[in-house]
Amino acid sequence: xxxxxxxxxxxxxxxxFLDGVSLGDEICKPAGLSLAExxxxxxxxxxEGKYHQIKRMMQKEGSAVVTLKRLSFGGIPLDAALAxxxxxxxxxxxxxxxxxxx
Numbered sequence: 001x002x003x004x005x006x007x008x009x010x011x012x013x014x015x016x017f018l019d020g021v022s023l024g025d026e027i028c029k030p031a032g033l034s035l036a037e038x039x040x041x042x043x044x045x046x047x048e049g050k051y052h053q054i055k056r057m058m059q060k061e062g063s064a065v066v067t068l069k070r071l072s073f074g075g076i077p078l079d080a081a082l083a084x085x086x087x088x089x090x091x092x093x094x095x096x097x098x099x100x101x102x
């Protein structure tokens with residue numbers, strides 16, 4: 001996912017995300033976080049998708065998500081030619097890639 005925030009994330013957020021963030025009664029799996037210079041935008045890679053997980057993780061660090069865009073799913077880049085909310089069938093190669101992950 002690519003994101004922008006209303007306030008910079010504090011130093012050390014990258015390491016905390018790699019350790020797995022506790023969201024009350026649940027702990028998120030480690031997430032890869034890369035931030036741009038101003039620390040208000042970047043990308044995050046998840047291996048699970050809990051309810052509003054990214055928004056909740058950022059909120060715990062003191063920032064609110066302003067924009068959030070999925071870039072890929074299961075290692076398959078999203079088709080930039082599709083309009084928001086549109087869909088397409090997977091190719092045979094994409095289907096095999098996803099099936100091989102489980």
